Structures are given as C-alpha cells and as structure tokens.
Amino acid sequence: MLYSQLFSKTTKQAPEGETAKNAELLIKAGFISKSSSGVYSLLPLGFRVLQNINSIIREEMNAIGAEEMIMPSLIHRSHWKRSGRWDVDVIYVAGDRNDIGKKNRDEFEYGLGWTHEEVIADIAHHMINSYKDLPKAVYQIQTKFRAEARAQAGLLRGREFLMKDLYSFHADKEDLDRFYQIVIEAYKKIFSRLSLPVLVTEAGGGQFTKEITHEFQVVSDAGEDTIHFCTICGFAQNKEIFDAQQHGSCDGVLQSARAIEVGNVFKLGTKYAESFDLRFRDAKGELKHAIMGSYGLGPTRTMGAIVEVMHDARGMVWPKAIAPFQVILIALNDDNKKIATQALRFYRELQKAKIQVLYDDRRGMGAGEKFGDADLLGIPHRIVVSEKTYPDYELKNRTETVAKIMTAKEIKTFLKKDNL
C-alpha cells in the first residue's frame, strides 16, 4: 500500500477529552476517529488490525467446533421482558420517534443488543428438541451497545464496541464443565497468538450467574478492575471475591494490580432456557431444560489493551500477528531519482513476495517526520532506502535502536521467515 493513498493522517494531538493512552495513540496515528463520546470509527489502518484480531478469534472458535452466525442489534422489548432484563441501566432503547414520544417508559420498541442470551435462547428453542441435538456451540462477532454514563477510556469502555460472543448448550452440567474448560484453553491460545499476557482470574458472576466465573485480565494501570494474583502458582481472583485463604500452599507472594478485562466465561445454567422454554427430551424421553454457557471476548477492547501494554514514548508497538503492515519502507532524499526508483522497485518486489508493506511515498516531507510516523504507527519492521547504503538497505525492528545493512535478497528471506 502507498501511504499517499491511505485514508489516514497522523496528527500531533488527540482531541480534547481523550485522556486514555490507547485513544491518544490510535487517534494520533490515524487508526481510529472519534465520532462522539465512547463511539469511534475504525479507519483503514485500525480496521486492518481489527480484522487480524478477528481472524485469530475465528480460527480458534472454529477449531473447537463452534459455528459462526450473526444476531440482530434491534432486540424487541418482548425478548428482554421474558428474561427480566428490560429495565437494566446499560440498555439503550430505540424506536420510531413518532411512536416513542407518545408512549410511556415501557413502550420503546427495542433495546439495542448489549448481550444476546435472549436472542440465542429464543432461536435454540427451535433448534434443540432432543439430547441428540446437544451439545451445540455458536458464536458471532457483532456490535454491542451500552449506555455508559462516562465513556472516557477510548477502546477500553465504549458505548458501541465489538464483541465475540459464544453460546453453548448442553444436556447436563458435566458436559458444560467439559466445554467450559475447552473455551478457557481456546481463549489462552487466542491471547497467546496476540502476544497479550492474560491472567485467568476467578470472579463473581454479576447479574449473569451465581457460579464462580473466569475473567481474562491484562495487568495495566488503565484497567478498571483490581485483581489479586500470584506469579508462581497462577492463582488470581478479582477484588470482589478475593479471599487470601484460597491461595493454597504456594510460597508465592500475592500481588494486587489494576487490570483490563478482555474476556470472560460464564456458566449460565438454566436461567435463559427457563425464560425461553428451551427444553429437550433426554434418552429416557423426559423433558429437561438445556444448560447454557456464555463466553465473551472483546476484539476492540483487546485492541485498546494491546496499545495500553505495548507502546513506548515514540508510539505503538504492534505484535506482528496483528500489525496493519509487516514492514514500512521509507526512501530518504526521494527527489533523488536513483533512490526513488530503487524504493519503488523494491516495494513492488516485496508485494510480489506477499509481504504486507506500506511504502511511505508522501512527498515534501522530511526524513525525521517519516521516521516519527513509522514509530507512531508501530509497524514491526522499517526499511530505509538511501544514498548512504545504496544499493543495499537498512532494516530495523520497531523496538531496536540499531539498524542492519542488508541486501534486497537478505531482507526478503528474513521477512518471509518472520511472516511464518
């Protein structure tokens, strides 16, 4: 991709009121754009990162046998009333203005989807009739809406955000327990592929369930949660249920820290199956309620969390699995025809070799500014074409300070290997 053709511009400062580091860097680098408080557009650079995150999530969800689908955002009030969640604070209500104004509080037609247990339980009612139909697992990657009074944490807590939500259905509790562990392992794989260190943390179920649930927490001062954990045995609990007694016989010292919740897993039991009359006949012909699990993972919040924990004074540092480009190519003195020609030729060669390359072809811009933008964007590798090293190139990793002089062939070999 040519930088001059990118629908993106770096800026010196983020808009007022953006105090979160992730919002500041993502906006400055032209990855996202603020639409209103807690609501952002993902510009092409940010969209590339998001798609890379989503691809990893999809691969791991499909690998555990979950099927992708998509549910609506306009969820009729009758659904929410069946489960008793029409009156929750976080729900945005929506409808035709000509209707809403005239009716009382209860008459808004829709609550915007902030979670989808109601919709999936209603569908499953038609899909699950027998123990032979179980277990089943479906997921979606879909926009969620939450009426957050204060939305000042950038992608960490928005009013509109993306969520991967997985729902599972089981004949008995043992089967739910089995699948719950499978999801925990899949989540660990996802975050490991994203290079994001997470702590699997015990927590209460909030309004969803009375069972112990598990949160995937990333230690960061930008987080809203406080967790207590041991780096030796892996014990971790959310502040709300923390009990030092449960740490067990490990010698490790318990630490506490702020953390960002990037995923969670819940055993829902039969609550929604009861609300939506989701029953099946077991092998003996008896009618039973299906047992459900619900598993969330926020791709946009994860993107924000990665920026919070992977940046330096110069900008973002994307893990290579999700970087918008693998390498950025910069030509110094590109008014020198020999250099400009070499840069363009090498850009085409890299493209041919299926390497995701951003060529900074912007004219009339100094080398310092281009280097600054390359660092801000956080692309893993930087290639410099200049008179100094001609006909060779400088290659530098985003986190290193010293560049290596390499031939075209050496760089291509290195990048292809790095790409695997």
Next chain:
Amino acid sequence: MLYSQLFSKTTKQAPEGETAKNAELLIKAGFISKSSSGVYSLLPLGFRVLQNINSIIREEMNAIGAEEMIMPSLIHRSHWKRSGRWDVDVIYVAGDRNDIGKKNRDEFEYGLGWTHEEVIADIAHHMINSYKDLPKAVYQIQTKFRAEARAQAGLLRGREFLMKDLYSFHADKEDLDRFYQIVIEAYKKIFSRLSLPVLVTEAGGGQFTKEITHEFQVVSDAGEDTIHFCTICGFAQNKEIFDAQQHGSCDGVLQSARAIEVGNVFKLGTKYAESFDLRFRDAKGELKHAIMGSYGLGPTRTMGAIVEVMHDARGMVWPKAIAPFQVILIALNDDNKKIATQALRFYRELQKAKIQVLYDDRRGMGAGEKFGDADLLGIPHRIVVSEKTYPDYELKNRTETVAKIMTAKEIKTFLKKDNL
C-alpha cells in the same frame, strides 16, 4: 461439516406473517431466523452465504482501490442536524431511557445509522486538506437501521440489514465522473460473479441528489420498483423518471416489470462537503469543497433477491460462487455398516481435497426426507452413497433430474474443476 452438528433445522412451515418467498424458503431451510418484524438472525448456513457474497464485494472494492473501514451505528444527533437529516421518517432514535423520557423530541441522543454520509464527511474533514490528498475512496460493510412501518418482504426490506456503502472524494466533477463509471463496472462484475442478472437503470436521486443516478435492478415480481427497459440496447429507466422518448433509435420494444433494487450509485456533489466544511486547497492554493460520490450495495437484500429469482418448487438453487456448501453427501441405508463406512470415508476425502461438503449424517431419517432437505437447501451438487451403486456413487446437479454414476476419483476431479 456434519449435518448433525449444524445449528440449523429445516421446518415444514415459515412463521405466520411471512409472505415473501425469500423469507419462507430461508426460514424453512434454516438459513435465517425471524427475531421480530423485519429483523432476522443469520444462522450458520445463511451466514456462510452472506460471507461468500461479502468476499466477492470486498475483492471488487479492493480492486478499484477502495479501502475498507467501519463506522459506528450510534450517530449523534449533532451530525444529522448539520446535514438537515435529523427529522427524516426512516431514522430510529436511540438513547439512555433515563434521558429520553424526560426530554423533548429533539433530545434523543442518537439516530441509528441508516446511511453514513455525515460520519464519513466529518472524518474526511481531517484527512483531506490538499488536492494531493485526492481522490480517495473508502467503504464499509455495516449494519443499517431503517424505521420501516411495514416490513414484510423478508430480506428485501428489513428494519435492520447489511449494507456495503462506498464513499468517494474528488477534486473536480470530471474525476467523480471517471470514478462513477469505474464503480458501475465493479458492480456489474460483482453481480455477474453472483450470477444475478441486473439492469443498470437510470433513476432520480431522491433526497440524496438532483442528478440522474443509477440503480442496479433485478427483475422480479417481488420487487417494489417498476422499471421500463429494452432487452436489445440495455436502455432502462425507473418508472419515476421514465420517458419513452429517450429510448433512442433502437428497434427493441420497451417492456415494463417489477424489480428489486440491489445497488445504487449517486453523485452527491458538494452537499455534505458544505455541511461538514470539507475543503481542500487546489494546485493554485484556492480553497474548494470536495466533490463526493456515494455507492450502496445491500448484501442481505442481494441474498434475498437471489432466492426470489433462483428457486423452484422444491427449494432454493444457490449459484456455486456463494452456496453454503458445494456438495451435499447422503448415504442411503446408513444402518448398513458398509455404506456408512464408505460415506464417512468419502466425506473425509472430499474435505481433504478442500471441497466444501455437508454430510447428512442425521440418523433415523428416511431417504425421501433427506433428498427433500437437500433440494430445499439448494446446494449445487448431491452425492448419494448406496448399495445400488457401490463402490461407485451417484452425482446429481441441483437443477438436473438425472444422476450420473461416477467413481470417487471422477467425482473429485469433477468437483475440483467445478470449484475454480
């Protein structure tokens, strides 16, 4: 995929009130599920079709140099007020219930995105400052919301639906005209790849523009539009602007028909650039408003239109480019161990050969019912494993009545070729 593991069931009848053929067939076949009037979930089978349609759209959009991004659904009222579209009838308003109830009609915080000119013009204001930044083209595949009083046409007119919307920015009218033609050609390619015959139809611009616009119309009695067209010279006009005089010197006879609008292209001019102060300096340093184009294509509506024009008495007939699976495999007498083993082995072989295969492994179901479901689902090819042809197979195209007896090797060769 094993049918027994699919989150999908065929049913004998669609819910009450579903009069549209596309809704009836898609619901009966387990591709979609109705949530409320004009609002549907896409179940895994339907989601597969949708993803195939979206992939084709993405390829053709990327091929003309457009970049993908994503804009929000919660669009603040201040955006709509700047363009004068806050008061349109089709807008769903949304907000925190605790706020809405107390305030007057104007104080709903958001209008749900039914189109995104306002959002993109606001972003472009930060991205486009100079003629060097032009032209630019960006698109998204994003949910849209429209307050439709009557939503009874299935996927043809929903309250929530998917839209691919492309926006372009130009320095002058000539450049817009050039790109407008490029988009028309890209749309033709998309619909050709989808095997959907479209007529490029002249139309008025409605609320968007006073210029002549173009609609991509699919002739079908299920359509809401009426068009007049000539099958010889390609002349086609929407009823609203139809003028037989303009047909020109062609000898063809004009016909009129109902049609479904699956895409449209608009020259917006400077309307939104003016509302959002989107100006750039030209080569002489003068400030000018950017000229915009807007180009819609509805993936879910296109899916509905394909069902309307491609079905028979037995069910849907998917074009192979977007079918949820390329082939369905059915074993007759699968309580015969030899047959069941052969079917499962061949299923694995086809998977290995990267052929998208659905194996109907549902137990205790008669051959007639399985054949009926295979036809209803509309999968392009059907393979039957039975004692009668053992060790060979029957292969039949969805639209043919006679099957061919073929060896495993012949079938694989045929399907691989068919896959290209």
